[in-house]
Amino acid sequence: MHWSAEPAGVNAILLRFGERMDPALSACIHQLGQRLRACLGDSLLNITPAYTTLLLEYDLRLEDYDSLLARLTPLLNHQPESAPETRSEVIHIPVFYDPHTTGPDLTALAERCQCSVEQLIHLHSSREYRVYALGFAPGFAYMGELDSRLISARRETPRSRVPAGSVAIADNQTAIYPIESPGGWHLLGRTPMKLFNVDADPPALLQPGQAVRFHAVDRDTYLSLGGTL
Amino acid sequence: MNSLHRVLEVLEGGMLSLVEDGGRQHVAHLGLTQGGVMDRHAWAWGNRLLGNHWGEAAIEITIGGFKGCFSQATQIALTGADLNARLNGQPVATWETLTIKAGDLLETGYAAQGLRGYLCVRGGWKTPVGLGNSRSAIVREQLGGQDGLGSPLKAGDQLSYACTRDTDQGRPCSVPAAFRPDYQAPLILDFCDNPASPLPEQLIETLLAQRWTLSSRSNRMAALLDGQPLQVERYPLVSSGVAAGTVQLPPSGQPIILLNERQSIGGYPQPGFVTLRSLDRLAQGRPGEVIQFRRLSLAEAQQQERAFLSFFQRQDQAPIRAI
Incomplete structure (x- = not known):
């Protein structure tokens, strides 16, 4: 290297x-x-x-x-010739994608991408992502790459409050907000999974190189897994 | 021997009062910020006066308005900005040890110069140690501090302090005048070049030659500077880890200096960085204050920082002037 x-x-x-x-x-x-x-x-x-x-x-x-x-x-x-095998278990993230509650940007984004909300959800949840880096907030993982049809610049005006667990996209990347914070990414849905846990080792669920998949779940499943609306 | 419950009961939190120490280590890869006291100079002197080890937590009081009651005798020191504090109604000095009796009431006014005062206690504040082996409160991350949730101090909070015998008071000490900064002196920041910066030399010269003012939008994450905007092209940079003191030039052309609570990675072009010793002084800068840069070589900056660290971290601390 x-x-x-x-x-x-x-x-x-x-x-x-x-x-x-x-x-x-x-x-x-x-x-x-x-x-x-x-x-x-x-x-x-x-x-x-x-x-x-x-x-x-x-x-x-x-x-x-x-x-x-x-x-x-x-x-x-003198780095090892070939990088050690990075094949880790894929982490599966359940997401409740809903234009009326958890994904307030779904409708506008679908319009801009010239597809239906269902297609947009499918495009986001049908591929495997890799974690590039952690930053911005505790356990906030930048993941890529998005399907090229989903690429869009950040929101003009960032939201002052994005709920914890929000699944979002911006540019060619996707991420999950681990804690409530301000944010300028487009919100598609929300996961009940905890991305950052002070008592866990390591406290961040995702690490660089980690493979991640999103799965659409319905409202009842989301709530039964501990999700909030 | 009765077991004494030694606490400072907070009666008023003031504008922004936080439990802070030297900040976290080994956690930036988790997306966590560093945190810690903004002015290490004042903090380190406060601990030194009391014979505390390097790194003990202090209460960082921004502007003022803090009020608290000590349950048991101890010794404290107030350093940094003079917050016009009173002990049981009587004005007290800064930069020297103060003797506290059980039930004493400490009340600060507001800073006329400087921005942040430090309240250190003999043995240090014994709030929970969180991630990164630090007690520092990080409001934005909802981590650390006395409640583990990064909350600023508020009425009703109780902060334990170390258990020392009543007879173990420590002798009165005071910081020599030469080490008490003048917060009215011009704010000049030592700047080191990043030789790999993509920015043109002319732009960096302009940055260093110009007078800037400290924006009121500055916070613990970053100092924002206002002034004649620099003409910054857009650079397609991939974000990288950023250290304290990093100077960033966003497209607005108004420089940003990254501080203790910066995000762990950032992607604006960087002409270089300000020294950590300059950040200590910048921590006392008030909105609207004029800021200028001057160049320093990396070797000199490293020497200066090392001298600071070794002065305060020597095992056998040289005695300081008794009052």
């Missing part, structure tokens, strides 16, 4: 591995992050994997930029 490094903060180094979003690259970067954590131990305070990058925040009492880069270079130049 080709790489480059740059200073991204007084105690931060950003490693770049490419320019294009690619689920396989995200999975490799996630695994590399775990490897670096094991190799560099106490020197690292935080590792943030994203689509094409790894941000390392380090303890300046133990390392400076040059010393850390010197330690990273052999580790990055």
